[in-house]
Amino acid sequence: MNARLCLLATAVAQSLSFSAFADDSDIERIIVTGDFKSESIQELSASASLFSDTEIASRDAKYLDELLNQAANVNFTAGASRGRFVQVRGIGLRSQFVDPINPSVGMIIDGINYSGLGGAAMLFDVDQVEIYRGPQGTRFGADALAGMIHMESADPTLEPSLKVKLGMGTYNSWDAGVAAATGFGEKSSVRASFYQNKSDGYMKNAYLGRDDTQGIDEQVARIKLHSQLTEHWRTEFVAHFMDIDNGYDAFTLDNSRTSVADQPGKDEQESNAFSLSNIFTGFDFADVELNLSTLDADLLYSYDEDWVCNDPDQPALCKAGLHPWGYSSTDSYQRDRQDNTAELRFDSKGGNWVTGLYYQSRDVDLLRQYTWNDGDFKSNYESENLALYGQIETHISDKTRLVTGLRVERNEGDYSDIYGVNESVEDTMVGGKVALEYQVVPRTMIYTSVSRGYKAGGINAEAIAKANDEGLSQDAEFFLNHRTFDPEYLWNAEFGVKGKSADQRLNLRITAFYMYRDNIQLKAWKTEGQQFAGYFDNGSSGENYGLEIEGEYALSPRLTLSGSLGLLESEIDGFFTADGIDQSGREQAQAPNYQYAVNARFNITDALAVNVGMEGKDEYYFSDSHNSQAPSANLLNASIAYQADYWGLNFWVRNALDEDTYNRGFEFGNNPVNEYATQTYVQYGEPRVAGVSFSYEL
Template identity: 30%
Template sequence: MKQLIFFLFSLYCLYPQITGTVIDTETSKPLSGVNITSGELGTASDNEGRFKLIVQPGKEVTFSHIGYSIISTHAFDGMIVKLKASILPGKEIVIRAGLKEESLQRSASSVTVIDALSIKRIDGNHFQDVMESIPNFNAAGGTSRPRYFQIRGIGERSQYFAEGPPNFSVGFVMDDIDLSGIGMAGLLYDLEQIEVFKGPQSTIFGPNALAGLISLRSKEPNQSFTANIRLTGGTDNIQRLNGMVNIPLGETLALRMALESGSGDGFRTNKFLNKTNTNGRNETIVREKLLFVPTENFNTILTFFHAKLDNKYDTWAPDNNEYLFTYTNQQGIDSQETNAFSLRTNLSRKNLNATLIVSQSETDLIHAYDGDWGNDDYWLHPPYNFDPNVTYWNYEFYDRTDRNRKNQTMEGRISYGDVILGYHTKSLEEKDNASGWLYGGDASLAQSKFNFDVSAVFAQMERNISEKIIVLANVRKETNKLKYYGTAIDFDWDVEDYVNLEPVAFEISHNLLGGKLALQYFMRNGINVYGSVSRGYKAGGVNQHPFLVAENRPYDPEFMTNFEIGLRRYTENSTLHFSAFAGKRMDQQVSISSQQTVGDPNSFIFYTANATTGSLSGFELDGTFKLNQTLSISGSLGILNTHVEAFTFESDAGITTTFGNREAAHAPKYTGILAVNYGGENGLFTRVELLGKDKFYFSDSHNEISDLYQLLNGHFGYDFGNWSIKFWGRNILNTRYATRGFYFGLEPIWNEELQDHEYPDKKYVSFGDPVYFGVTVDYNF
């Protein structure tokens, strides 16, 4: 790696360069993504219109951009080029979550960008509404809103108490605030765009990006007064109120405030409690952004973020009924409250740029559920015949975890030309207070505390090395330290009192190295062909069960090497992105859950080990095509093949079970969407989309699978002046599809011959939202 960096730096110094800026003739604003060529050499302007080109002064250089007239002129250092719009200029999509802002068209990464217009077209209110449009992307149910995601078959499916530290394969970031594992707050009102990076991104984003990263970025303040109010009503008692105002505060300050508040009953009917809102949502998000631009070379943006999701949770039923009835007698909770801020400061001076990013957040979560999914009356009837007056105990189990997470991050970057150097620090503390049937029934009350500290340095270099070929190399060296302390108590029937279990204190640290090498070839017809090899990592962790021996408590980091080739082509009427990939997972972390006590549906233990290796391969395709001025089609397709090598674990005392030698969990072989959009000059608009997903395994701990499914969504509406009205529907065909599945012994089936209850293992599933309709009204001031 050192030799590669030295080689690229030498190339950087040897070749002559000219620099300049491209601006719009009418507005004098910089233009990004302008294609700049001289003979066989080429480059593009960045987000501030600046460019560099390896060419001798005096050579002829051509500048072209969709929607602008092409011009040619002689090169000189410091040149300012003005382009004149010839037709309506197309909006250039810019990736903002990486080490530097870059045009999507020129990116050497597999990234899906969903901009504000696409969010509106998909009727996106929450990230879960748009995630189905992302190829090779999946999410696990089991929460009131998705917060555990899988990219290309890699990612967590839960984080129950005692399931391990807050290490995630898929990161989730909103306005530079790290919300990995707590992405329920991903509401989409007033968002600029969503960026989903696929494949290892550890060099840029650290240990939470082995599989990829999700970045949500809201709209920034500007110097124009604007405001919006949006009202939504729908079936299932859906009610939403959104509002936004952007206020200039002089020539150097601007403020943007957004509010999103909504509620719904949750699509379930609890037959025992006779309620329709036991799975309800009540969600509020407030965001304030302050932009300060005292000079053209300096700007800073401060973001305040408050989210309160006072959600209930009641989705499971012993009979897996498709009428969405539940029978619990204790209310489930899945709530989240987050308060956070981020500060991003940029300073530029000619070719030198410096960026400082600071964030801090505190989140309180409650996850509680009725673990038997029933009530005394339900279990009293056949085939259960469970009578507490006969058994002398109630079939009643309830678990609750109160979690507090504090997270601080700081990152600094300095770039000179195409060379970037930076550092990153992170300090995370997560504390749990839990009650119920914990550690497989070995404890009834427990507390845990994780401290996760990360420090890293990174570097990136990008250079033109020959005819239209660009090489990019980056590297990240990271040290992370994890400290764990846990206590627990249990009721001892011999002494008829609570007793303390032996506390657990454990500490691990690792040095990790990740990097990426990419080559790009830019063709004259607007095609970007790229190939890359990257190495990513996921931090190691600690198993929490108090009775484990010391050597079985820690597990090591996981690493992945990924090879990728891709192609992007953008024209005035179409976009196309294709990527093919193959990855190898080393020291793969396998998370196992096992029920320990017959007749106790909550008596699970969790254990993670570096049990095996794995592989993945496939391709992704997405694009749009404009048929005419009013009609367009868009779609995406993901094909995925995964394999987990066989591994063994002790599922019960003295019983060894072998799993693996199959596909990874939550890794469907295909995902896809096809949509038709119409937007007439008379203000009428409509969209119809059909999405599909293949079957997939629910878990690494059993071999139960889901069913494949297709969903139909759509809307139609009318824009008139400052008003817009839209009628929409989701899951219009009312398809039942599973988002999470378990396999264990829950139901106490009465055996007449044995004169006792049996608890046979069975598959249980939780369904996604059924059909629902609504209307949304917008007014722009």
């Protein structure tokens, strides 16, 4: 690990330890719940960010990607209506087409595994969002190679409560939500919420005369039921119902926000999910928890592949489509995904050990309807994961604690399609964590840890299919030699400092990390004219190292500063693209060298507050298979909020200076007018958006 980063972190630990008090009971405790137990973020031996419902409301963030720029070393891509593919420290997927995917960054919402279903990350009535950086090999296993996002909606209460939100903004956007909770009997309570968000989106379609072809139309309903059935038996039930009907019309030949596509795509998700947890506390040695969940999701992702129109009555708008070399095609991916999970867990009474058994099955049916295919393409991928895990905390002294965790996971996947292709993968993977925590003083903790994460191998379904594709048939041997790819392992070493100054005005968390990616999985593309195919391949290795700083400082009783800084260096070793380009020594995709966020909150009165913030990131590569980059960006955000006893108003603006940003990029030829010359095509991020929201809570 970089010695200078460790020296900096040590110096901060010493500065925070000055004049510490013996009693820290008055410290504000920010509690994270996504690990094996609830604990203060200041006591967690891992790098993590937490966003409360107050911070979510201040930005009027409706979806996860409107929040992620605030977290150190966290990036995201769209390639759809939303930025639903997340990267942590430069590691994470960027898209999904034919191939079954194994997520690098997992997502848990109310205990239900939504990994790979980023569209579910709507934020209404969510109490907090936790982002864990680095492999979570013991807790979450194969879905958390690079990190984990944990979201928890508000719990039911015995006392009646009501929450209402109404909002409106630019681009004809509006949203409305209601949540209510109550108790029934003396030991049971329920909370239900419903939310809808609509917007025309940020693209105009000149050919169709519409401004909503990239529109947002999202609904989510959640129900939570908690009941203390007996003295020692508690049950918790969760139900989620989501209906996402978004448009997808993002790319243009001139890289503008004005499309001329005649067949815009869709980005839809209709899903139902349920979980049931039973907790028994009657044993002397441990509490026993049985968690069951099921998720059924119907997904549609489609797009106009040529991005243009072919109408002879519109020769100017449809110039590219009417060109002698022009073409017209669409691509559509319909998935039916069924997940079932079961987890049996034992937590010691003293809270010093936990062990459990985890099972997950996933069944995904794919229907692809593509203009250039001879008939519909259908495939099925069934996978099963079985894991045994355990973690123990050993108190070496009153100030020193050793945390040791281990997880052994077996993954089996079976793939079949209409071409008669049958492939299987079987992997046994081992991950875990060893962390040493030292409480320098009651307000300052330092830790060092070594953890290992893993990501299962998989099947290149698109490569297999393309072996039978006329446009790429000359590459059949290449694709058949890339039918499968192997697991990736990630070693992560961290040194961290977490503390609070003696006067309690400064709260700081610093982590220096070094990660080694063994058998690194990288996405590549094989192109031939206007035909292309994506596939995963294993490089030799990769390195990712850097620094993460997050904190808050009360400059005065009315002015509070907060912010984050992520520094990241990354490198690919031993990877050649399908076109023979050696990417060794190049930075990894989605890995900007720096990211920052600085926010100031000034309480003008007890009821009126102003928030101003800047966030930005360095330039970074869109992909590992080409060298096009997203430019650096710096965005200004602001809000003015008035809060009375039960109601509040919030006037907000994001990207106030209307800076162009890009959240997806490809490099290939798609314009017949310039003879299909290779160039970079981008999808724009959020422009300047502004609005007002009203909230009522009782």
